[in-house]
Amino acid sequence: MPETSPIAIKSKKILASAWGSLTEYVLGVKRADGAPVQLVREIYDHGSAAAILLLDSERRVMTLVRQFRLPPHLNGEDGNMIEVCAGLLDGDDPETCAKKEALEETGIVPSSLRPAFEIYASPGSLSEKIHCFVGFYDAACRRGPGGGLAEEGEEIELVEIGFDAALDMIDNGHIVDAKTVALIQHAALKGLLSTS
Numbered sequence: 001m002p003e004t005s006p007i008a009i010k011s012k013k014i015l016a017s018a019w020g021s022l023t024e025y026v027l028g029v030k031r032a033d034g035a036p037v038q039l040v041r042e043i044y045d046h047g048s049a050a051a052i053l054l055l056d057s058e059r060r061v062m063t064l065v066r067q068f069r070l071p072p073h074l075n076g077e078d079g080n081m082i083e084v085c086a087g088l089l090d091g092d093d094p095e096t097c098a099k100k101e102a103l104e105e106t107g108i109v110p111s112s113l114r115p116a117f118e119i120y121a122s123p124g125s126l127s128e129k130i131h132c133f134v135g136f137y138d139a140a141c142r143r144g145p146g147g148g149l150a151e152e153g154e155e156i157e158l159v160e161i162g163f164d165a166a167l168d169m170i171d172n173g174h175i176v177d178a179k180t181v182a183l184i185q186h187a188a189l190k191g192l193l194s195t196s
Contacts (some may be wrong), residue, residue, distance in 0.1 A: 008027065008028040009026075010026045010038070012024070020046030021044070027040075046088065048088070048131070050086065050092075050094040050095070050132075051084050051085065051131070051132050052113070052134070053132075053133070053183035053184065054110060060164075060193055062160070062166060064083060064084060065085060066082050067080070068081075081176070082159055084179060085106060094133075099113065102135055107143055107145050108142055109137075110137045111141055112136045114133060114135075114136075115133055118130065122178075130179050163188075
């Protein structure tokens, strides 16, 4: 006999719909002790994404990007974030999206791509799932200047950095983007600079 879900969606109301949608959900939840509870949650949905850490394992460097992000700026921080390449799937499969974003943002087409993991950066309020990859490259993989797409308002600076320096930048708070931290630490834990 199938178990009944302890979660029941009682109502759903779209609060805003533009680039993404903000929806208010009213949930009926049954606690572990059986007591019913009603919760209200606002969820933002703009689709899921792919992200790719570009590694040159021979030179022990990675290519990241720096671009302006409004939310950190609104929090009183420097909005120019250092990140891995990433973008919304927009109908593409995750691997195709990761390769496309790498080319658009950095001008690099990785020679090989390895799936890393999937994460939710903020599952309490965002429905976005990020499909994360590691892409390996060398000098022959460069196909263009990168910099993003002007028609999408992108102005992206390429940042090539040593692997050890990137780990230090996580420790000292200069790299704080969740997907970037997770991918760099994944590469360190898996020893990905010695193989491709």
